[in-house]
Amino acid sequence: MRDLGPLIPRNHSVHPAAYAEDYKTSVTRSPNLPLLSMESTPSEETGPVFGAELIGELDNNLILNWSKGLAPAVGERILVHGHVLDENCRPVPNALVEIWQANAGGRYRHVKDTYFAPLDPNFGGCGRTLTDEGGYYEFLTIRPGAYPWPNRANDWRPMHIHFSIFGHSFGQRLVTQMYFEGDPLIAHCPIAATVKERSHLDRLVAPLDLSKSRPLDYLAYKFDIVLRGRRQTMFENKLEGM
């Protein structure tokens, strides 16, 4: 295996601080001491390779994957698509993109979610896919509902889809959330507000993309994702150790 170079040190200015007073659970779950810095090693620069044989035919179709294609989920049908790049602007092919979300009423298929909204018998709420050779991915799903949550007395989560992205190295691992353009609840959400700079938070808000929408079927939203890059670009004529 070729040495692809160390990971670019993480740019913490784009990420939330561990401690966010208004997101109450973070208060006791945030490390107080500085993280230990070091250059990445093979433990972080390598990672599992996920092959297409792992992914089922309906895995990226949340409208049909829980009912196994028998009946579609209820809700506003949407396509979520995007490009996965690294910090050097290079596409990341074969990245594992996994998503999970609430149903159209704002309820998760989870034993701990006791919100009044009904479960949809035809919606499970999870999906996954691999990016193609150009780093592109897409999911067909329904727009998740907003829902209240017990934090401050009247906190509501904006509509969102959780994303987990597994690129090419364990140290690139990223979990984030996609929000929807125009949702007024984004401005009131203490979890969205853990991202301090508005310009960074804006990168989690997917614009409506009518160019990818399918007439009389679904709307589309575009959500591009940037993973960490490596400190040196790989050149075919430049061997490891350079």
Add this chain to the structure above:
Amino acid sequence: MVQKLATLAETPSQTAGPYVHIGLMPTYAGNAGSFPQEIGVSPVKDDVKGQMIEIVGSVFDGTGWVLRDALIESWQCDGEGKFPGQDGADPNVSGHCRFAVDEATGEFRLKTVKPGSYVGRGGVRSAPHISLWIVARGINTGLNTRIYFEDEDNSGDPLLGRIEQRPRAETLIAKKVADGKYRFDIRLQGDRETVFLDL
């Protein structure tokens, strides 16, 4: 003004939230059958070369209470220090595992092969270790740490050697409780806070 660098900034992280298991470990969340196959069910197959071990532990918050909703991923090399995909790596080691703390007891259990040591960039030898990544409600960016083993020679390990406060290095070392069995607790905050990595 100077020219712009042709680089991008990483996408900001957000908490995995309380329902991360429905997305990443649907069977554990009671949603079996979501996918034909799940990912990271075990880091090893049968006939793996080396010593099988079991690591048990809990994740504690700043009040000393155990988390019952944490999800952890591990990544490691095989018993000879080779990562999957490297020449000569054991084909029965996938190296990657996803596991959750038990929602009743807060304990996790990782059954895997004991990793070997490897030589990294610059010829520096690392002591045997397993890399961990921890997410849960209230953790805004996934936390990286490592498990080392108290019955291995950890002297000269480049990461452990960087920890100036020597007692803190102990937070990365699994305690042997029986043959092939180890205890490794993770403390997010407070007394004996685990060393988390910025790598």
